[in-house]
Amino acid sequence: MLEFKDIVYTYHTKTGETTAVKDLNFTVDDGQFVSVIGPSGCGKTTILSLAAGILSPSSGEVIRGKGEFGYMLQRDALFSWRTVEQNIFLPLEVKKRNTPEKRERALELAEKYGLKDFLKKTPSQLSGGMRQRVALIRTLAAEPEILLLDEPFSALDYQTRLEVCDDVQGIIKSEKKTALLVTHDISEAIALSDKVVVLSARPAKVVAEHIIDFGGNNPKQRRECGEFAATFEVLRKELGI
Amino acid sequence: MKHKNEGYSREHLAYLKKEKKKKITVTLSRWLVLVVILGIWELFAQLKVINPFITSSPSRVLKTIGDLYANGTLFYHIGITLAETMAGFLLAVILGYAIAVVLWASETVRKVAEPYIVVLNALPKIALGPLIIIWVGTGYDAIIFMTVLVSIIVCIMNMLSGFIAVDKTKLLLMKSMGASRMTTLRKLIIPASLPALMNTLKVAVGLAWIGSIMGEYIVSKAGLGYLIVYGGQVFKLDLVMCATFILCVLAGGMYGIIALIEKRINKN
Numbered sequence: 001m002l003e004f005k006d007i008v009y010t011y012h013t014k015t016g017e018t019t020a021v022k023d024l025n026f027t028v029d030d031g032q033f034v035s036v037i038g039p040s041g042c043g044k045t046t047i048l049s050l051a052a053g054i055l056s057p058s059s060g061e062v063i064r065g066k067g068e069f070g071y072m073l074q075r076d077a078l079f080s081w082r083t084v085e086q087n088i089f090l091p092l093e094v095k096k097r098n099t100p101e102k103r104e105r106a107l108e109l110a111e112k113y114g115l116k117d118f119l120k121k122t123p124s125q126l127s128g129g130m131r132q133r134v135a136l137i138r139t140l141a142a143e144p145e146i147l148l149l150d151e152p153f154s155a156l157d158y159q160t161r162l163e164v165c166d167d168v169q170g171i172i173k174s175e176k177k178t179a180l181l182v183t184h185d186i187s188e189a190i191a192l193s194d195k196v197v198v199l200s201a202r203p204a205k206v207v208a209e210h211i212i213d214f215g216g217n218n219p220k221q222r223r224e225c226g227e228f229a230a231t232f233e234v235l236r237k238e239l240g241i
Numbered sequence: 242m243k244h245k246n247e248g249y250s251r252e253h254l255a256y257l258k259k260e261k262k263k264k265i266t267v268t269l270s271r272w273l274v275l276v277v278i279l280g281i282w283e284l285f286a287q288l289k290v291i292n293p294f295i296t297s298s299p300s301r302v303l304k305t306i307g308d309l310y311a312n313g314t315l316f317y318h319i320g321i322t323l324a325e326t327m328a329g330f331l332l333a334v335i336l337g338y339a340i341a342v343v344l345w346a347s348e349t350v351r352k353v354a355e356p357y358i359v360v361l362n363a364l365p366k367i368a369l370g371p372l373i374i375i376w377v378g379t380g381y382d383a384i385i386f387m388t389v390l391v392s393i394i395v396c397i398m399n400m401l402s403g404f405i406a407v408d409k410t411k412l413l414l415m416k417s418m419g420a421s422r423m424t425t426l427r428k429l430i431i432p433a434s435l436p437a438l439m440n441t442l443k444v445a446v447g448l449a450w451i452g453s454i455m456g457e458y459i460v461s462k463a464g465l466g467y468l469i470v471y472g473g474q475v476f477k478l479d480l481v482m483c484a485t486f487i488l489c490v491l492a493g494g495m496y497g498i499i500a501l502i503e504k505r506i507n508k509n
Binding site: 052054069070071073074075077079081090091093094095142148 | 408410411413414415416417418419420424428429432433435
């Protein structure tokens, strides 16, 4: 579980101070996939950093349940000098948990999600979509409870993007992880999430929350549902676009 | 890539042939330039168009090398200069790398050190010659000291900018995994900056030769720089040319070794 309670965050630069987030309240329940959408520059990445504890709020409280966080970034950030397998082991090495059992478990994940034939390859030999999948398995290798996704599909071309986003959602759901995704893509948010949180422009606060439950848990089916377009319109208006 | 002639189209074979021809032309031309220059030099010296006493000539350079070899001092001089250069080069790279790591790790230290590094970089190191003689003495260590001095600043600056240029997303990734500064250095910064290291080695090796020869100009009893100075003083220009020629070969060879190592690393 993850709860933002009356969060205010102000950042300081030499030329002044900016309140990025003000009176932010929302909750991510265990096993839930929550997306946060908002106009660009509204402090979405700040929210993830606050969730992960990389930043501390100026006031308010972030209540975290048990378990660790795993980050998935805008770009895959795979290390070109490591093979796919070594990239997946990176969090284990960093967190000093590089035991044979943990490695075995990470490899199982990789094999389960179709990376078996790529383990000994280098990232440069993989397609953009495949690289993002490796990045997800790398995140999962550390066995986090909550995944923080910072527009992880934004660097991909449209076709790959649809594919990878369904792919990633499927993996997260089948591993029963909690996820918090920030994105500026309305359709992505609707297709993937159990709940969508709409933010205002800076200083960001919650404008509306929507529980999405049509079309089952499958992004593809959801996009084909009649409610998809209707929800899209509602969110679009709330964002003021 | 394997060149298997069967699988390719005729057009591709023609392309490969053309590329190969281009490569051969370049290699042949390179040698041709050298041969022509040496040939003209030798010819003019033989015909007394130029005065070989002042300009020397390829045959006289070869004869001088033979003489040095015969009296047993050829490898002595080469060995000394090579040892000084290598020692200075390695010290400069290792120390420079270590200092760059410290500067990377602390922004405050980096900012404090910045103006000093800029000034030291701009300073002509030969100006410190007299001080080095007084402080370090007139032995080999003075020459090695000069070599380090000449090449270390570039090592520091090159490596530091290599460290700082590491992708911010990857740094954020390490941070999100809770990596310490040390772990980030080991797992990310050092491997990611390997190309910068290879670049630094290439620049440093050239500077190390400048440093050691400059050092030998100031204080020395042996070495290729010594031969050049001595030859100039007693007007034995064959000796000057001969030492310069050997220097060319050695400096080129050392650069070649580093380029080869770089190629090896890039392959893996």
